[in-house]
Amino acid sequence: MKAVTVVGASLAGLGAARALREQGYTGALTVVGAERHAPYDRPPLSKDFLLGKAEAADLALAAEDDAALEVDWRLGTPAAALAPGRRAVVLADGTEIASDAVVVATGAAALPLPGAPRLAGVHTLRTLDDAEALRADLAAGSPRVAVVGGSFIGAEIASACAALGLETTVVEAAPAPLAAVLGPEVAAAVAGLHAANGVRLLCGTPVAALTGTDRVTGLVLADGRAVAADVVVVGIGARPAVDWLAGSGLELDRGVVCDPGLRTALPGVVAVGDAARVRRADGTTARAEHWSAANDQPPVAVRNLLAGRTVAAYARVPYFWSDQYGVRLQFAGHTRPGDTLRVVEGALADRAFAAVYERDGRAVAAVALDRPRAFTRLRKGLAA
């Protein structure tokens, strides 16, 4: 292997570059990034960055010894195609990068509101540029904010807006935000944070339309209710950024399908982070859309890439966290309807607790609000 190209220059991409060098790869190493920025940490974008407590420089992921990685950085131009026949990654400007092996780390792109017109004041939040644009809009006067989508990113944005003193409404299409992820009891406790912090939460009704001509003036819900807003933030999920791989021979299904070792249908191509969809032994597939997976998958993928076969599987328990209204939520494992929630410490009503989800008498997931110590102990007890 003489030339490896990592496509995607964020946490997973940088992690792949580091893993390649750590695991002894000495050939040419190119990292392609669609954004003009060097790798940066995304989670703070919806938290401290919006509040002005962190700046772009604080988010940089590079460490001092990363210079020794000897990476040829190609930032600011997205990859447009993978041409396995020519062993090349093709960039949007036509440049071809010779590649014996490729790590797909292109992540995901924020979903826009379907069918909505392009209006000033309407935002999604995924990239640093998105966050800068949103932060500027939030600082212009005292805008009323509507957040579409009550999941983690929506709740974090609403929390930041409330902390900035802005009148904020969260609109959630489902009957309760996050119920599918956290189960009804915990989801209710978390949703209660909005009201407790002066943010209005409207559930159970999707958005029918945005209003405004050049600039957004608000939105109308499917039941006819109107919400006036000067800034609308759409946080309804993200879609794996894998369109550029169409026709490459890779199996695409809402991500790049790969084996538990993150190897894809093409030899010499692995996938990591939000773009990777892992097919488990039972045939089901899943993406691990979390910071921890983007952080932990690259060493495994690289190991298998260098070995030329799957010698290790990615088998860590999913883990994520969210900071909302000064409360830290942490979750690990897999839960599904029917699991029993058992509070181990604290109380749901106080929004300070640690709990496990049990199935057939076995803990399958752990959750906590502001109980990091108890949570870590519970998490360490979960089987992969």
Place this chain on the structure above:
Amino acid sequence: MIYACHLDDLPKGESIRVMADVPIAVFNVDGRLYAVDDTCTHQNASLSDGWLEGCFIECPLHEAAFDLRTGAPTCLPAKRAVRTHAVTVAEDGAVYVHAAVAQPVAEGAA
């Protein structure tokens, strides 16, 4: 020096947080006491809430680990060391932290 707790209140494998100019975490590693700045140098988490494994404390948020003997991070995402502080135990079992002189607070908690 700052009174932290009585030794009886800090059993092996446990940790406590005490307030100095900044919060300090004190750990009992098999009978040896160590103190480091409590706030992880990566982002905002309290190391006294972390996972103790031998002389290493793993941050409860993103799993960076620090060597309690030196304060040095042993893995990413932390890049900077935490300050270490001397700990002494008086005859009556009182645990004291000798907080290192504060460094200028140049970097905020990102």
